[in-house]
Structure formats: structure tokens, C-alpha cells
Amino acid sequence: MNTVKHLKGSNLQPLRKKRFTFWNKHHLACAVLASLLGSYLDLYFIGKKMYQFPFRPLPEIFSFNIAFTLVGLPILVVVFLYCMSQVNQWGKAGIILFVSLLMPIFEKLAEELGWFVHSEEWKHVYSFVGYLVFLSIITFYFLWLEKQK
Template structure:
């Protein structure tokens, strides 16, 4: 009788049925993804802040309208709120795209960022020096996003 019970409980090797093991919703892969996302967002915020400090210091552009203008020369709302949120959305979309679409997506964001800067300038949120060319923004954002995505992938 004991032999009969052991044989009926064994899983057939040729069976197509999946194992009845519990699957974890938050496994190692999700934890790595979350950790990589947080580290990348922190890096983006840090780099964005320092780049703004450098360019504002060199008087390439200024932020006439910004939170705490007596304390900060840069727009901390952009570098500490808008840029991190944008980066999280960007990474979520980019990681699902094929390589060619990813490149097109990054270039499209660079183009849109350049256009948004021009609109922000008309609304008074941004002022560029006379020597500024908006193609700098296109190439700058495109290269920045490419490098940020590569860093994110490296962390995974």
C-alpha cells in the first residue's frame, strides 16, 4: 500500500502541467529593478542639480521664476521633483522598447525637451544667454537620457 501512495503522488516527467509551487510577486528581479530605479533617479537628480549650477554659474541660462529665489539660483522644483518623475516614467517605457525604438524614443524626447524649453522661455520660466542654441538642449537631453538608461541597465 505504501508503494502505491508514493507512486501516485510523484509528478509525471512528461506532464505539461505546471508545478504547484507558490510564486512570489516581489522576487529578486523586482527588488533589483526597484533598487536600480531609485539609484538612477537619485543620480539623475544629483547630475541635473549640478549641471544647472554649472550652467547658471557660467551665465548660460537663468531661472527668473523659481522656488526660494533668495536661497537657490536654480529651479529646485525641476531638479528634485519634475526630473525624477520624468526619469521614472522614461525608464518604465524605455525598458519595454526594442533597441531601435528606444533610440528613436530618446531622440524624440530630446526634441520635445528642446521645444518645451523654448515655450518655458516665452512664459518667463527660463532665460538663455544670447549665445545659446536650442540644439544644445536636443543633443544634451538625448545624450543624457542615453547614458542614464545605460546606467540603469548596468545596475540591473
């Protein structure tokens, strides 16, 4: 096995191994933003009677599903941002579009399981557009934070 050693007289810096990081302070900031946005959007749409969460933790205190908004959504956002950091600009756009297209499907599944109920006026295209905007905001915020390094 051959090993390459750094020359003693060389002015070049030795290459540092890049550490694998799945979670950093920018991911945490974006997870908090996602949780806040998700909470406020849920409060708004529940107040407008557009949808409701029949089964949720602490229903006498919270009208929205805090398990999803405060735990599930931030975890999913961190996974989303990790995937976004692995692709180029077109890949980022593709991931945002793909995830936004998946959300109405997941909503229908949640409705079938009784976790989510929409009003008659609700159209699932609202979810597609909403997640498209939501994920774009999270992505732009993350990219802005990364640029500030």
C-alpha cells in the same frame, strides 16, 4: 470556465504571476543620478550665465529651480525608464531621440511662460545634444544596474 491545475507528479515549477512594478530600487538610483546631474549642470550653466530661472522656489538660496531638478526631473526619469523597459534596442534609441527632440520645444514653451531665460549665445541644439547625452547616460546606468541583478 476551464482552469489548469499543476500536476502532482510534475517536476515543472508552477508559473508565477509577474507583478506590475513601475518603481524599483534601480529606478530610484537613476532618479537620484538624474537629480544630481541636473543640479550640477544647472549650476555650471547658470554660473556661465547661459541661462537662468527667474521664478523658482527659494531664490535666495538656490540659483536653479529645485522644484524641477529635485522633483520633476526624477519623476520624468522614472516614467522614461518605464517606457524604456517596454521596448527593444531600436525602441530605446527612438525614445531617447524623440525625447531629446522634444526638449528644445519644451524649453521654448518654458521661455514663453517666463520660467526660463537663455542668453543670446544659447542655441537650442545644445539642449537637444545635452538631453541626448543625459538620457543615454541614465539609460546605460539603468541597464547596467538591471544586468547586475
